[in-house]
Amino acid sequence: xxxxxxxDPVKALVPHTLxxxxxxxxxxxxxxxxxxxxxxxxxxxxxxxxxxxDCYANARAAPATARAIQxxxxxxxSCTGITICDEFFYSVLGWNAHYGQPVNKRAPDRxxxxxxxxxxxxxxxxxxxxxLGSDTGGSIRVPASFCGLYGLxxxxxxxxxxxxxxxxxxxxxxxxxxxxxxxxxxxxxxxxEGDPVYTGIDRxxxxxxxxxxEDRGAEEALWRALAGMGPVLPKAEATMIAGDEIxxxxxxxxxxxxxxxxxxxxxxxxxxxxxxxxxxKERFALAAQVSFADAEAAKALRTKIAERLRALAxxxxxxxxxxxxxxxxxxxxxxxxxxxxxxxxxxxxxCLAGHAGLPxxxxxxxxxxxxxxxxxxxxxxxxxxxxxxxxxxxxxxxRKAIP
Numbered sequence: 556x557x558x559x560x561x562x563d564p565v566k567a568l569v570p571h572t573l574x575x576x577x578x579x580x581x582x583x584x585x586x587x588x589x590x591x592x593x594x595x596x597x598x599x600x601x602x603x604x605x606x607x608x609d610c611y612a613n614a615r616a617a618p619a620t621a622r623a624i625q626x627x628x629x630x631x632x633s634c635t636g637i638t639i640c641d642e643f644f645y646s647v648l649g650w651n652a653h654y655g656q657p658v659n660k661r662a663p664d665r666x667x668x669x670x671x672x673x674x675x676x677x678x679x680x681x682x683x684x685x686x687l688g689s690d691t692g693g694s695i696r697v698p699a700s701f702c703g704l705y706g707l708x709x710x711x712x713x714x715x716x717x718x719x720x721x722x723x724x725x726x727x728x729x730x731x732x733x734x735x736x737x738x739x740x741x742x743x744x745x746x747x748e749g750d751p752v753y754t755g756i757d758r759x760x761x762x763x764x765x766x767x768x769e770d771r772g773a774e775e776a777l778w779r780a781l782a783g784m785g786p787v788l789p790k791a792e793a794t795m796i797a798g799d800e801i802x803x804x805x806x807x808x809x810x811x812x813x814x815x816x817x818x819x820x821x822x823x824x825x826x827x828x829x830x831x832x833x834x835x836k837e838r839f840a841l842a843a844q845v846s847f848a849d850a851e852a853a854k855a856l857r858t859k860i861a862e863r864l865r866a867l868a869x870x871x872x873x874x875x876x877x878x879x880x881x882x883x884x885x886x887x888x889x890x891x892x893x894x895x896x897x898x899x900x901x902x903x904x905x906c907l908a909g910h911a912g913l914p915x916x917x918x919x920x921x922x923x924x925x926x927x928x929x930x931x932x933x934x935x936x937x938x939x940x941x942x943x944x945x946x947x948x949x950x951x952x953x954r955k956a957i958p
Contacts, residue, residue, distance in 0.1 A: 565658040567676040572637040583631030588684040591636040596621040597718035606642040609829040621718025630745040638673025642835045652832025661703040662926045665883035668697035675702040685733040693905030695730030699917040700878035700929025704732045705739040711912035723815035726909045736950035740943040752937030761791040762876035769881045776921035807853040808906040813842035814850035834890030864911040868935045878917040878929030914939040
């Protein structure tokens with residue numbers, strides 16, 4: 556019998572976590588495994604806080620369970636907990652002013668990354684086998700990189716969003732995290748809907764303008780890791796992806812995300828006068844000021860960005876880049892002004908797949924200064940299964956790189 560962990564050694568769980576596990580079927584592809592879920596998924600009879608105690612106080616119990624959770628239960632996995640997320644998912648740090656800061660088991664003096672911070676912390680600490688989260692601007696990929704995990708942001712729309720709190724619907728995806736590549740693939744086989752576009756990987760584009768990790772040691776470790784994967788990957792072709800336009804690409808994401816928030820989260824926050832933590836409060840204030848004209852201009856640029864990326868990531872072609880431009884920051888960084896530079900740099904890397912609606916995996920490829928480092932592969936639309944197979948093929952190299 557599966558029991559909810561009696562201890563929460565990495566402070567990954569919300570106060571209103573499950574009292575008893577939701578048991579999965581006795582048979583199925585995921586039978587005998589356990590998972591936890593980010594605090595934005597509906598579970599029948601339970602309330603969702605979206606990282607906010609005020610939101611939780613005003614919420615009603617969900618009448619039905621999110622589709623992604625139900626499919627996992629039907630496949631045999633048991634849900635054992637609800638995890639902390641950054642407040643209203645508006646951060647990539649892994650820090651919540653109300654519920655606390657989960658501990659990164661792989662680098663205890665560093666942040667987990669967010670906003671799926673509790674999900675990543677729980678998987679890294681072996682509290683569960685895998686965990687569900689969401690990825691709008693990097694909320695799966697960043698904690699996957701910082702915590703030494705596998706993480707998938709799927710092709711937009713390939714995993715059901717039913718029963719998940721919306722943030723910026725044109726970017727929102729359900730993603731997940733796992734420690735083992737084979738289980739990572741199995742979870743994807745359960746969750747992914749629609750017809751895959753499956754073909755062999757015969758071309759690898761190296762995003763030359765993104766292989767500029769802030770830490771020299773981390774950059775060298777990634778190059779060594781990539782070189783070691785040579786037997787599995789096609790020979791890399793160095794290409795400039797965004798060049799000098801990366802600031803504009805990042806800003807387009809920021810504007811569109813904020814504009815869509817005006818119709819999703821902002822009305823809830825304003826109607827209940829929600830007490831927002833530092834950094835989050837200022838971000839919502841800025842989101843409220845984004846104009847229709849600003850959003851339309853950003854959307855026009857997004858169309859061009861998507862065309863550029865989709866022309867590169869055709870079936871059989873992958874784009875490879877570091878998942879993040881930095882190692883995880885120290886835990887004492889607040890989500891405020893000091894965090895702004897880190898967030899801006901990170902979103903410059905994570906906005907690519909979101910703009911084009913393409914799938915991206917982060918794999919635990921290397922280590923530097925005691926911190927895991929993620930390497931990412933962006934695939935073609937519908938190429939999620941090929942990415943999951945690639946993760947399995949590359950796992951032996953990842954195990955050599957990270958003890």
